[in-house]
Amino acid sequence: MQLLSKNELSNQLIEILDANEVKTDQLSCVLYSQDVYTKDKSSAMVIQPSSTEKLAEAVLTITQAGYSVVARGGGMSYTRGYVPDEEHSVIIDMSALNSVIEVNTKDMYVTVECGCSWEKLYQTLKDYNLRTPFWGTLSGRFATVGGSLSQNGIFWGSAQHGFAVDSVLSLEVILSDGKTINTGSAAKQETKPFTRHFGPDLTGLFCNDSAALGIKTKATIRLIPEALHKGSTSISFTEFNHQAELMSEVARQGLASECFGFDPFLQAQRLQRESLGKDIKSLFGVMKAAGSVGKALKAGSKIALAGRDFIESECWSVHFMVEDWTEQGVELKLNRINQLAKDLQGTVVENTIPKVLSANPFGPVNNMVGPKGERWVPVHALVPHSSAQEAYNATEAVFKKHADAIAKHNIGIGYLLATVSSTVFVLEPVFFWPDELNELHKSAVEPAHLKRLPGFSANPAASEALSAIRADLMATYADSGYVHMQLGKTYKFKEVVDKENYQLLSDIKNMLDANNRLNPGCLGFN
Structure with a gap:
C-alpha cells in the first residue's frame, strides 16, 4: 500500500469535506490526540465531518492512502482508546454529527x-x-x-x-x-x-x-x-466491608437507580473541589428540582445548614438515588435502604451529594483535576459482589508494596465504588499526583476554575512512579480474573481472554479491516 503524503491526503479530504472540516495545524493535532491521562503521538490531521455520507467516503480515502483512522467522541476517557498508535493517523472528531x-x-x-x-x-x-x-x-x-x-x-x-x-x-x-x-x-x-x-x-x-x-x-x-418521583439517601460507615455489603444488598434487591460511594480520601478531595451547599448555583439547582416552593425551601435549608460537615472526614460514604411512580414507593425504598444500613452499623447522614448531583447531572468536568490542580486518573475492576472484599484487599496490597514511592512523590489515592444492575460491583482506585496539566485539561476545565488552581510544574519522576503503580495494579487485576470497561490500549485483553475467543475476534477483524487501519493497537490488534 502506497502511503500518500500529508498534503496529498489533506487535499483529497478537502474535496470530500468542507475545507474547515480538515485540520492539519499542530495545535489541533496535539489536542485531539491526547486523552485525560496519555499524551503520545500526534495524528497527521483531524477531520470533523458534518454528514455520515461524507464520513464514509473520507474513511475509504484515508484507509486507501495507508493512514489509520481513529474515532474520537468527547475526549473524556483515560485508557488510550483514541490516542493514536501511529503518526500516519487521522483523528475523526465526531462532534459535528450530533443530531x-x-x-x-x-x-x-x-x-x-x-x-x-x-x-x-x-x-x-x-x-x-x-x-x-x-x-x-x-x-x-x-x-x-x-x-x-x-x-x-x-x-x-x-x-x-x-x-x-x-x-x-x-x-x-x-x-x-x-x-x-x-x-x-x-x-x-x-x-x-x-x-x-x-x-x-x-x-x-x-x-x-x-x-x-x-x-x-x-x-x-x-x-x-421518566419516573414521577425521586429521592435519595446517604450513609456513612467506618469500614469498607460494611459499606460494600450494603451496596451489594441494595443492588441485589434492585432498590436504587444510582449507587456510588467514596472512601475518606476521595470524599475529602470532592469536598475541597466542590463547595456543595455553599455554592449558590448548586443550591439553586437543588431547590429548583424540588418541585414545589415548600419542598424547595426545605431542601435548600437542609443543605445550607449541613454545609460541608455533613459527613465526618474519616468515614466512608455511600449515596443512593431511587425512583418510583409514587411518593410512597420512594419512601418505602429509602426506608428499606436505611434499615439495611443500620443493620450493618451505618449512619444515615444529610444527603447533600446526591441532591446536588441529581439537580445538576451534567455539570462542569472540573473534577478531572485535583483541588490544587493535581493530575487525576483512575483504574477500575469489575467484580461479582462476592469478590468485592477480595478485590479491595488485593488493591491495598499493591499500595502497601509501593508505599515508599507513594509517600516520596506525594501521590494521593482514593476509592470510588459503584454497582451496575444486580450483578456487578465496581472498585475504582483514583490517583492524584503533582504534575502539569495537558492541553485537554486546559480545554475542558472551566477557565475560571483553572485560574483558582495553584497548579504544578512538570514532574516526570512522579508520573513514572504512578505509571509503575498502575501497571502493577492492572496486572494484579488481570491475574485475579477481574474485568474492565474502557479497554482501549491500556487494560489487558488479548493476554487474558480465551484463545478461541480472541481467534474468532481476530478473524472478524481481518474480514472487516484486513489492513488494520481502524484504530490499530486497540484490543491487542497489531
Whole structure:
C-alpha cells in the first residue's frame, strides 16, 4: 500500500469535506490526540465531518492512502482508546454529527448521531418526559453516545439498568472500506430499528471495541418514561466491608437507580473541589428540582445548614438515588435502604451529594483535576459482589508494596465504588499526583476554575512512579480474573481472554479491516 503524503491526503479530504472540516495545524493535532491521562503521538490531521455520507467516503480515502483512522467522541476517557498508535493517523472528531434524529414515542426508541452528547440527548428527551435507561456519564456535558458505546460507561441509571451498551437496540456502522451496515432489526430493509435481536447480535459486536471494528455513526436506544418521583439517601460507615455489603444488598434487591460511594480520601478531595451547599448555583439547582416552593425551601435549608460537615472526614460514604411512580414507593425504598444500613452499623447522614448531583447531572468536568490542580486518573475492576472484599484487599496490597514511592512523590489515592444492575460491583482506585496539566485539561476545565488552581510544574519522576503503580495494579487485576470497561490500549485483553475467543475476534477483524487501519493497537490488534 502506497502511503500518500500529508498534503496529498489533506487535499483529497478537502474535496470530500468542507475545507474547515480538515485540520492539519499542530495545535489541533496535539489536542485531539491526547486523552485525560496519555499524551503520545500526534495524528497527521483531524477531520470533523458534518454528514455520515461524507464520513464514509473520507474513511475509504484515508484507509486507501495507508493512514489509520481513529474515532474520537468527547475526549473524556483515560485508557488510550483514541490516542493514536501511529503518526500516519487521522483523528475523526465526531462532534459535528450530533443530531437527535428521531424520538419515536409510540415504539419507544430514540435514534441519534453518535457525536451527540448525553446532556443534549437527556435535555431533548425531557420535553417528552422520557429518557434512555442508561442516560449518561458524569462527564456527559462532553461525553458522547458513540464514545460511551465504544468504551462502555456507567453512572446515570446504571444501578438499575446496567451499562451504556445494555440499552442499545441498533447501530449504523462504517467499515474500513467505507461501506455502511446496520444492526438489529434495521438490518432488514425498510424495517424500523425497534429491536436488537434479529439473528446473531451484531449490535454487541460493535460495542466495547474502541471503534477498532467499525465507526459508529448512529445509535438507536430504548426509551422509558421518566419516573414521577425521586429521592435519595446517604450513609456513612467506618469500614469498607460494611459499606460494600450494603451496596451489594441494595443492588441485589434492585432498590436504587444510582449507587456510588467514596472512601475518606476521595470524599475529602470532592469536598475541597466542590463547595456543595455553599455554592449558590448548586443550591439553586437543588431547590429548583424540588418541585414545589415548600419542598424547595426545605431542601435548600437542609443543605445550607449541613454545609460541608455533613459527613465526618474519616468515614466512608455511600449515596443512593431511587425512583418510583409514587411518593410512597420512594419512601418505602429509602426506608428499606436505611434499615439495611443500620443493620450493618451505618449512619444515615444529610444527603447533600446526591441532591446536588441529581439537580445538576451534567455539570462542569472540573473534577478531572485535583483541588490544587493535581493530575487525576483512575483504574477500575469489575467484580461479582462476592469478590468485592477480595478485590479491595488485593488493591491495598499493591499500595502497601509501593508505599515508599507513594509517600516520596506525594501521590494521593482514593476509592470510588459503584454497582451496575444486580450483578456487578465496581472498585475504582483514583490517583492524584503533582504534575502539569495537558492541553485537554486546559480545554475542558472551566477557565475560571483553572485560574483558582495553584497548579504544578512538570514532574516526570512522579508520573513514572504512578505509571509503575498502575501497571502493577492492572496486572494484579488481570491475574485475579477481574474485568474492565474502557479497554482501549491500556487494560489487558488479548493476554487474558480465551484463545478461541480472541481467534474468532481476530478473524472478524481481518474480514472487516484486513489492513488494520481502524484504530490499530486497540484490543491487542497489531
